[in-house]
Amino acid sequence: QVTLKESGPVLVKPTETLTLTCTVSGFSLNNVKMGVSWIRQPPGKALEWLAHIFSNDEKSYSSALESRLTISKDTSKSQVVLTMTNMDPVDTATYYCARVERYDSWPTSFWYFDLWGRGTLVTVSS
């Protein structure tokens, strides 16, 4: 069974650094057709893509938040970690990790977020 589970603090103070961990099971972080993204959703608002890590360790970040984000993975632990610095109350949101799978349809390929964790609500408040 393929699952993803987010873990981390439920409450952080302004200016602190948030560290979230996504623990995956049922697939390998080395699978070339898969990667993991982080996404967040403020209460009642839209989804916002944050960062992605590919199987070859290549990373991509939201241009709006790039200076504050770092994504990494530990294949042996089946974990993907996201850090976000200088947290602010506007960063209060549910944070999700999702598996991103590649579908090859020659001559191109398509990506899609096929499995998601349940999400973890992070509140930023003093």
Place this chain on the structure above:
Amino acid sequence: DIQLTQSPSFLSASVGDRVTITCRASQGISSYLAWYQQKPGKAPKLLIYAASTLQSGVPSRFSGSGSGTEFTLTISSLQPEDFATYFCQVLISNPPWTFGQGTKVEIK
């Protein structure tokens, strides 16, 4: 970054209605678009990828179409379990992978 605009933002419909949601991209994205359904308190669920490919296990009343800059998600006969918020997402070969702002489908 490519921007996605969904319309409408909110729609009210009855069980059995045919519902269409539109997603417009700020530049051409071929067929690199996915649709998700999200119910309150739950993670999004993939419905369609590559603009028109139905994800395994998703009912056939859902369909997607479009290419380039304009895309549609259609629910042919709205069921009670379909009342939710729907998001489109651009998934070109390299991120960023932006989401639309969402369309909430409520019971009339």
